[in-house]
Amino acid sequence: MSKWMNYIIKEGSKENKLTKKQENILIAAVELISEKGYEKVSTAEIAKRAGVAEGTIFRKYKTKRDLLDAIFIPSFMRFVKPIVIKEFISTVLDKDYNTLESFIEVIVRDRYEFAKDETPLFRIIIQEIISQDYIKEEIKEMFLIDAYPVFTKLIKRLKDKNEIIDVDEITFFRIIITNVLGFLIPRFVLFPDLQWSDEKEINMTIKNIIKSLS
Amino acid sequence: MSKWMNYIIKEGSKENKLTKKQENILIAAVELISEKGYEKVSTAEIAKRAGVAEGTIFRKYKTKRDLLDAIFIPSFMRFVKPIVIKEFISTVLDKDYNTLESFIEVIVRDRYEFAKDETPLFRIIIQEIISQDYIKEEIKEMFLIDAYPVFTKLIKRLKDKNEIIDVDEITFFRIIITNVLGFLIPRFVLFPDLQWSDEKEINMTIKNIIKSLS
Amino acid sequence: MSKWMNYIIKEGSKENKLTKKQENILIAAVELISEKGYEKVSTAEIAKRAGVAEGTIFRKYKTKRDLLDAIFIPSFMRFVKPIVIKEFISTVLDKDYNTLESFIEVIVRDRYEFAKDETPLFRIIIQEIISQDYIKEEIKEMFLIDAYPVFTKLIKRLKDKNEIIDVDEITFFRIIITNVLGFLIPRFVLFPDLQWSDEKEINMTIKNIIKSLS
Amino acid sequence: MSKWMNYIIKEGSKENKLTKKQENILIAAVELISEKGYEKVSTAEIAKRAGVAEGTIFRKYKTKRDLLDAIFIPSFMRFVKPIVIKEFISTVLDKDYNTLESFIEVIVRDRYEFAKDETPLFRIIIQEIISQDYIKEEIKEMFLIDAYPVFTKLIKRLKDKNEIIDVDEITFFRIIITNVLGFLIPRFVLFPDLQWSDEKEINMTIKNIIKSLS
DNA sequence: GATGAATGAGCATTCATTCAT
DNA sequence: GATGAATGAATGCTCATTCAT
Numbered sequence A, B, C, D: 001m002s003k004w005m006n007y008i009i010k011e012g013s014k015e016n017k018l019t020k021k022q023e024n025i026l027i028a029a030v031e032l033i034s035e036k037g038y039e040k041v042s043t044a045e046i047a048k049r050a051g052v053a054e055g056t057i058f059r060k061y062k063t064k065r066d067l068l069d070a071i072f073i074p075s076f077m078r079f080v081k082p083i084v085i086k087e088f089i090s091t092v093l094d095k096d097y098n099t100l101e102s103f104i105e106v107i108v109r110d111r112y113e114f115a116k117d118e119t120p121l122f123r124i125i126i127q128e129i130i131s132q133d134y135i136k137e138e139i140k141e142m143f144l145i146d147a148y149p150v151f152t153k154l155i156k157r158l159k160d161k162n163e164i165i166d167v168d169e170i171t172f173f174r175i176i177i178t179n180v181l182g183f184l185i186p187r188f189v190l191f192p193d194l195q196w197s198d199e200k201e202i203n204m205t206i207k208n209i210i211k212s213l214s
Numbered sequence E: 001g002a003t004g005a006a007t008g009a010g011c012a013t014t015c016a017t018t019c020a021t
Numbered sequence F: 001g002a003t004g005a006a007t008g009a010a011t012g013c014t015c016a017t018t019c020a021t
Helices: A003-012 A020-036 A043-050 A054-060 A064-084 A086-094 A100-117 A119-131 A133-160 A169-190 A198-213 B003-013 B020-036 B043-050 B054-060 B064-084 B086-094 B100-117 B119-131 B133-160 B169-190 B198-213 C003-012 C020-036 C043-050 C054-060 C064-084 C086-094 C100-117 C119-131 C133-160 C169-190 C198-213 D003-013 D020-036 D043-050 D054-060 D064-084 D086-094 D100-117 D119-131 D133-160 D169-190 D198-213
Strands: none
Touching: A020 A043, A020 A054, A020 A064, A020 A119, A043 A054, A043 A064, A064 A100, A064 A119, A064 A133, A100 A119, A100 A169, A100 A198, A119 A133, A119 A169, A119 B119, A119 B169, A133 A169, A169 A198, A169 B119, A169 B169, A198 B198, B020 B043, B020 B054, B020 B064, B020 B119, B043 B054, B043 B064, B064 B100, B064 B119, B064 B133, B100 B119, B100 B169, B100 B198, B119 B133, B119 B169, B133 B169, B169 B198, C020 C043, C020 C054, C020 C064, C020 C119, C043 C054, C043 C064, C064 C100, C064 C119, C064 C133, C100 C119, C100 C169, C100 C198, C119 C133, C119 C169, C119 D119, C119 D169, C133 C169, C169 C198, C169 D119, C169 D169, C198 D198, D020 D043, D020 D054, D020 D064, D020 D119, D043 D054, D043 D064, D064 D100, D064 D119, D064 D133, D100 D119, D100 D169, D100 D198, D119 D133, D119 D169, D133 D169, D169 D198
């Protein structure tokens, strides 16, 4: 089981400890939804692959949607939050990652590692962001509440060092997101079978972000 | 009605002329599928928005999937083929677009115009490519049959002029696709509401492609 | 076109002359219903094979059932009536077919010829008799009104000649029907592909009827 | 509930025990299909008569056709197999039924008992044989694999005793089938309401078969 | 907690029939 | 008379969800 599958299970278990069966349900759901898409997978199918009765899913998750959220939300958080939360950015800035480049590099590589190690979860995240409008609202809100003030500080600091141009917070965010997803979506969702030189792509993504900002 | 909506309708009418009601069905289907995704839209919903009886849909389109294909296939062709078909590339090369930059610029701007003018169709295309594995196969096949030989010539020519490095055809194709979609998907599908400087993004996309190739 | 297909068309034409298209509809309907059964054939299918528009069928026949009746009723009459109607029996009795055997032979051979020459119509008749309870009522009524009195006379006459035992009219009728259908249904509907010695079977059927009656 | 309705339910229960509701579905289906024919009965109608929700039918039987097969196949086997399987024929031959007449009598009376006790099932069998061509193929195959070799032995034996003429296996089979169905179809399917002297008909059927064979 | 039979609203699809042209 | 687009009720079937055991 992957590191993050493990994390989701642990997360869920803060409130109610997950049984082995509940674990299997989550694993089966991630596999199937990632392969076929949320709408095309039936709860009966998930139950069958998980080796449990059809009703068992609904003991823990009131609805099918709840089950998806139990997968999507922590995955999404893990993927997005580090860009967004105070602690992460402070840490980065306080450390030797004191330049723009080291900061961007950490972000890109971390996102890449996640998409690579947890491709099924990454696929689910992308599917959901595309099809669920409400998620875009959540992202916007999350950005405004959590990221905006931190970004203000960060931008000021980098600008003081003459490392970046005078950008507003939204543009700063957008440039990073666009470049990261612009690499990871074709790489892991659309054309995973093509020949990719990942290291080269990562470096180019980093450089593009920096160039856009400086 | 948009230019390309119009095109789909005209296309269909080569064989069987579409009635006003059949037109309304297509328009309603594009709107709804683009908004909610193919799986989440019911034929009853499409019929209702189109102002027709549910049975009317099935007079023209044998299945719900047929209806989607009648929208998807011509849109997809319009989006992808110009990169791929002989005539287009020959034309480009024979004209004053004789340098790499002019060639790339035409491709990027054309794709951008399509995604901008026909955003609902573009959203449908992306949804389908993500969820339908068989489409990836079709793209691969289309590439091998149509694009590969033309690309060979094009690459040779550009290399002779020292405009590009020594890349194989697949890499050439991949670099273009990745960069174009890496811009257009966040721009029109994921975060259409953010503030975008389209002209700047287009230029950066062009430059990134060129840089990757040279 | 077979003799009896021709007859059905002529029959219908007593009131309204059938057009060529209406003829084609009848022909197509007989073929398809005989092959696939009434329920499994759609009016659209019949229209297509007949080379007419879907609506055309309903100009002549108000409902699909009307169309079947236009085929079934005259076919059925042709098949059953001769046993039942006065004129036929009188004719038979007045001629040199003056013995039981000649009478039975005419009936059996006529029925056989019909089933052989008009197998599709015969199949439709059998299908209908099996599935439509109201037809059994019609047969009963037809028997009581038309056949009963004639049979009374016929039976008396044959009994006077000592050719038959003392049977009531219903039994007389039943013995004939059973034996004829007991041969023709397996022969033309159930197992038409087996090797059959028709002449031998016909003779045996005749003999069985006579034996049952004498 | 009849003996064989009971058997169908038990049969099904070898693998999955049938619930009371599933039993009711089978009973309702047999009644309705026998009365109106498979095509004319809707699953909604069956569900209503069985007193269950429509979805309940499809929990056990994936399709409406599966439901019919669950009724038809064991009924058909019960009706046909004894003529066809080794054990039955051996048993018959080894016992005191050592003459042709006793053999034929067992077959005819068994078939008659089935059609009498399970008339609805018998009606369904006949409907199906008439309308489903693939069943005729199955019968042919079953005959060739199971019955043919046993018939060869049986015929040889009877011929050695001078009880029958020199007939091939197919003819032997056909004569029995034709005569049995030629009695039972008019008796139980077409005109069940006529006055029948069953004992007399059975004897005549037996005699006809013997006469045809000797 | 777990089961799986049962539910019933919802779905895509069919098709006899209508009617404006 | 003929057409064929349009209809809408009905059909077989799916599936998330419930609940008695």
